[in-house]
Amino acid sequence: MKTRDRLRVSEIFASIQGESTTVGVPTVFVRLTGCPLRCHWCDTTYAFSGGDRLSIDEILERVAALGLSEVCVTGGEPLAQPACHELLTALLDAGHRVSLETSGAISIVGLDPRVRCVMDLKAPGSGEADKNLWDNLQHLRAHDEVKFVLADRTDYEWAKDVLERHGLARRATVLFSPVAGSLPPALLAEWILADRLPVRFQLQLHKILWGDTRGK
Ligand code: SF4
Numbered sequence: 490m491k492t493r494d495r496l497r498v499s500e501i502f503a504s505i506q507g508e509s510t511t512v513g514v515p516t517v518f519v520r521l522t523g524c525p526l527r528c529h530w531c532d533t534t535y536a537f538s539g540g541d542r543l544s545i546d547e548i549l550e551r552v553a554a555l556g557l558s559e560v561c562v563t564g565g566e567p568l569a570q571p572a573c574h575e576l577l578t579a580l581l582d583a584g585h586r587v588s589l590e591t592s593g594a595i596s597i598v599g600l601d602p603r604v605r606c607v608m609d610l611k612a613p614g615s616g617e618a619d620k621n622l623w624d625n626l627q628h629l630r631a632h633d634e635v636k637f638v639l640a641d642r643t644d645y646e647w648a649k650d651v652l653e654r655h656g657l658a659r660r661a662t663v664l665f666s667p668v669a670g671s672l673p674p675a676l677l678a679e680w681i682l683a684d685r686l687p688v689r690f691q692l693q694l695h696k697i698l699w700g701d702t703r704g705k
Contacts, residue, residue, distance in 0.1 A: 496572050497523065497543075517559070517561070605634070609636045610651065666691050
């Protein structure tokens with residue numbers, strides 16, 4: 490069935506997944522344009538504007554041409570474009586395994602239950618902590634993931650408090666990651682170990698491999 494919905498797309502490319510529980514897996518990334526947030530440490534500011542308006546069928550064709558079953562829809566903030574939901578379902582119906590990287594500032598209600606949602610809750614160091622939509626936590630499924638990108642000890646204490654208050658580790662996989670160039674990775678690893686936190690420490694693998702190269 491042909492669809493008339495179009496989305497503004499910043500880029501579509503194949504790379505190695507650098508984050509989440511599928512880290513290391515060859516993945517096609519569909520990066521949608523636009524984001525209502527402005528995190529201090531954002532590394533995809535080029536996706537705030539521009540891109541091409543593509544139909545869902547055109548996106549499916551470009552994804553298929555890259556020859557991988559794993560697909561990650563990211564941004565920007567992909568849910569800022571309502572047709573993102575239709576895109577996710579179309580990718581799943583085409584036989585892909587699909588994850589969604591979202592800021593947690595837009596409701597995930599109505600998300601296709603087959604999508605693995607990776608929700609990036611914003612710590613104070615991002616400058617956008619007041620945008621977290623806390624109701625979203627009620628809608629997490631066991632296969633979803635919550636990510637905290639932490640700039641300093643204040644962010645770490647904040648994340649630890651959120652983790653405990655919301656019983657997050659019982660609801661989803663929780664990921665703690667340091668802001669590159671701000672929080673030394675080994676220090677964050679030591680804090681997690683000292684507190685025996687039930688979280689997964691991670692570094693952005695794609696940055697270790699390729700730095701800030703766009704399309705990687
Ligand atoms: S939500 Fe993501 S894309 Fe938007 S400003 Fe923050 S880091 Fe950048």
